[in-house]
Amino acid sequence: MNPNHAIQNELQAAVTAACEAIAPIWPLDQFIAVNPWWGMREQSVAAAADQLQRRGGISMLMPASFYLSAWEGGRIRPEDVQDVLQAAGPEPAPSLEDLLKRLRAGDSVQPRVACSIFLSHEGLAPAGDGNSQQAVVRQTGRFCARYFDQRQARWAADKEHGLYTAWHQHVNASHLVDKQIGVKGLQRMLAGLPQETEQALAQLTSDLALPPAALEALCHGLLLDMIGWASWCRGIDWRAENQGGSNRVCRELLTVLLAWEWAGVALADNATRKAWRSQWSLAAKSGFDASGLDKGANTDGQLWLWQQAFERAWQRQLISSLNLDESPVAATKPDIQAVFCIDVRSEVIRRNLEQADGGIQTKGMAGFFGLALAHQTLSDKPGMRQLPGLLEPAIIAADTTGTSQGDNIQRSKTNQQELVRQAVRGAKYGSLSTFTLVETTGLAWAWKLVRDSLNKGNGSKGEDHEPGQLRMHHAGTGDPLSDANKIRLGTDFLRSLSLTEYFAPLLVLVGHGAHTDNNAHHAGLACGACGGRNGGLNAQIVADMLNEPVVRAGLEKEGIVIPQETWVVAGQHCTVTDQVQIIRRSALPDSHRGVLSRFENALSIAGTSMRRERATPLQLNGLGDDALLAELQRRTRNWAEVRPEWGLANNAAMLIGNRTLSRGRDLGGRVFMHDYDPGADEDGNVLTAIFGGPVVVASWINLQYFASVTAPETYGAGNKLLHSVIGGNVGVIEGDGSDLRIGLPWQSVHDGTNWRHEPMRLTVLIDAPQERIDLALERTPALATLVKNQWLSMTSLQLIKRTRGASSASAQLTVAG
Structure with missing residues (x-):
């Protein structure tokens, strides 16, 4: 191979790696929580944190004062710190006294090694204050807003060509570039670049003359400086790739950013250019191998010790609260079964519902109920995804009036x-x-x-109307969903739920959603497993399938016998008011109306208890039950409400096992709960499916909340009061900013005085033998990478049960990662 071609290939690979280090985001109407460090998962969490600090000035951890407060308040105990030091390895560890001394000394953050030439060199900035860098971000961000607009902007950019080409044409037609950026000669330099993306990228990487590692560091740093639009572009690429296609929109944005950098370097003097190249070479070489903890060299490494001790303290409390010592109880048929999403808010309703009526058994699974579904209304709008962001729709549920003529009339209307x-x-x-x-x-x-001013609007925005007639067909072929397909879906659903016998007379599938008004981040409060949509539709479709005689006959051939007396219904839980609506209650047979009334009575009691429980964190103490419900109902309609509920704030763990492990225990609404029967999964297939989907999704949610607290300026959406929605459903900007704000708004994680979310990496506790866990991890390499690199922790509850009698705390809590 020609040496020049080999070098160019290495440079192009560096560009690709920088783009892939950025995590995708979704449009506002499909907003889902995303692990913002997903693209860095191949590194250990500590190494990724060091890289983010050096390349982007981003801290992944809380300040030292946070951990010092946890220590002084008794949240972190000496044994928690010792356990972490012991687990870190045999290297000499600092003493507790030394760790505390350094913690009390405060933060000593590693400096950012390198940044854009407009920010790092005074010779290019009018007053050496970084105004040119801000101007570059502002100009590029505003162009992106026009380019990606979804019929909202007054003036739109030309989309006939790619992002870079459209930007190049725009810059060439403008006579204000030099004035806007504050650097003479920029427009002339940019005009000389090729108009086609790949040609321009080849010239830029060649002219910048950085080695591949330094070029990757530069590209990653530039994308971090415009993380909002970079994440949006990566999302477009991600969805194209998931659909079997390809896209290079993030690459085009990076070409724009590199063009600015290239022009700035070209206009700088020799000394500035030399210093610029030196800083990026240093950035490329400055990473450290953090496969273990850096226990003594720097404060950042020691903060990771305190972060782990903070997590270990809560893990200890969680495990001590579980029913690990109770003998297994023989399975019996309950009076009522209710299936909820694994969402941490379901822990609260499940606990209160069981307390309200001891004859109710609750279960948990991902709230899309196993349906990789898109919902197509009678319109020309594309179907709405009702499934996790990691998946693509396999089934289309299309609204229908029952006739082609009726469909055409309604579609036209x-x-x-x-x-x-x-x-x-x-x-x-x-x-x-x-x-x-x-x-x-x-x-x-x-x-x-x-x-709207009197709060008389409908906060549900019409999404929760009861489903009408639906025509089910395959997404790829358009073929109708066959009975065999329905039987397979029903079988997979019941087995993933570990529900194959002892069916109650009434089985209720409860989706969930949040009703709010004038809330750009409404979808973030809905069901994440349903792509930011409410889950009632999925629940209803599965309920209808399980009631079909032909499906039940097919299930019986698979060894799953649903008794004739069992009827399946669907419901939807509004997480703002904690009320549950039964869907299509009129279709319920008369024989089951009594048991449904019993269930609804228990729901009413549970709802009252839940609202009392949530009153304090919502700062609604002192209200009576009726007044509290009325206030929460008002919040669903109040267009000025910035904190309708707390969503999944304070999520910290996932429990995979039988409900007997946690029944009757208050887990504080902090735990994702997925039912699993280890005795019915000897081949590990069910556990593998849980690992490949729900656990990864829970980790995404967990790290989205984590990042929105530890690095809110980068990974938080800022202040809702200053938000402007741009591009239709593209995203929000804050104030007069130009970059998209990603992640969760400040009001979603902070009550105005304190953080409502404690940043902890997800702890996954599994009631399964360690050998089966290892097998399931081998089958799910993405999750295995997260565990290996300490993005989450995982352990076998069966292993913990065996070591309960051990003397040391670390033996009692053997958490991998």
């Missing part, structure tokens, strides 16, 4: 309504009509303003 809505939006944001819209529409718009 819906499309006309959408055109009117777009026209109103266009007038609302038009440069001239925006001033006359209210006067033109008169009382119609006045009523909307009055209604």
Whole structure:
């Protein structure tokens, strides 16, 4: 191979690696929690943290004062620190006294090794204050907002060509670039670049003349400086790849950023160019192998010790709260069974529901109920995903009136309504009509303003209407869903739930959603397993399938006999009000109305208890039961409400096992709970499926909340009060910013005085033999990588049970990772 070609291939690989280090995000109406460090999972968590600090000035940990407060408050005990030191390895460890001395000395963060030439060199900034860097981000961000606009912006960018080409044309047509950025000669330099992305990228990487490792560090640093749009572009690429295609939008954005950097370097003097290359070479070489803990060399390494001790303290409390010492109870048929999502909010309703009626057995699984589904309404809009972001739809559930003529009429009506809505939006944001819209529409718009101001609107936004007729077909072929397909789906659903016998007369599948108004991040409170949608539709489809005689006959051939007396119904839990709505209750046979009434009575009692439990964290103490419910119902309609509920804040663990492990125990709404019967899964297939989907999704949620607290300036969405939605459903910007704000808003994790989420990596506790856990990890390499590199911890509860009598705390808590 030509040496020049080999070098160019290495440089292109460096560009690709930098793009893949960025995690994807989804549009606002499909917002799901994402592990923002997913692209760095091949590194240990400590090594990734060091790289983020050096390349982006980003800290992955809380400040030293946080851990000192946990120590002084008794949250972290000496044995927690000793356990962590012992688990770290045989190297000499610092004493507890030395660790405390350094902790009390405060933060000593490793400096950022390198940054953009506009930020790092005073010769290119008007006053040496970084204004040029801010101007580059502002100019690029605003262009991205126009380019990716979804029919909201007044002036849109040309999308006929790729992002880089459109930007290049825009810059060439502008005469204000030099003035905007504050550097003379920039536009002339940029105009000389090729218009095609790959040609430009080849020239840029060649002219910058950095070795591949340094180029990767530079590219990663540039993307971190514009993390919002970089994540959006990576999301477009991710979804294209998941659908079997390809896209290079993140690569195009990086080409734009490299073009700015290249022009700045070219315009700098020789000494500045030399210093610039030196800093990026140093950045490429400055990583350290953090496969073990750096126990003595730097404060960052020691903060990881304290982070692990903080997590270990809570793990100890969690394990001590479980029913590990109780003898197994013989399985019996309950009066009522209710299946909930694994979402941590379900821990609260399950506990209170069982306390309200001892004849109710609750179970947990991912809230999309095993349906890789997209819902297609009677309109020209694309189908809405009702499944985890890691998956692609295999089934389309299409609304239908029952006839082709009826479908066409309804589709035309819906499309006309959408055109009117777009026209109103266009007038609302038009440069001239925006001033006359209210006067033109008169009382119609006045009523909307009055209604919304008095909280009379419908916070559910119409998503929770009861499902009508649905036509089920395969996403790829369009073929109708056959009876054999339904039987397979039903079999997989029941086995993944470890529910193959002892069916109750009433089986309720409860999806969940959150009703809010004027909330850009509404989807973040809905079901993450349903792609940021409410889960009632999935629950209803599965319930209908399990009630079909042909499906039950097929299940019987698979060894799963659902008694004739068992009826399956669906419901939806509103997590703002803690009320559960039964879907299609009119279809319930008369023979089951009594048991349904019993279930709804238990729901009412449980809802009251749950609202009392949530009153303190919601700062609603002192209200009576009726007033508390009324206030929460008001929050679903209040367009000024910034904290309708706390979502999944404070999530910290996942429990995979039988409900007997936790029944009657208060886990504080902090634990994802997935039912699993180790005795019915000798081949480990069910555990493998749980590892490959729900555990990874739970880890994504956990690390999204973690990052939004530890690095809110980078991975948090900022202040809701300053948000502006851009591009339709693209995302939000804060104030006069230009980069997208990703992650969770400040109000989702902070109550104005204290953090409502404690950053802990996910602890996964599994009631299975260690050998089966190891086998399931071998089959799910992505999860195995997360465990190996300490992005989460995992252990066998059966192993903990065997070591209960051991003398040391570390023996009682053998947590991998």
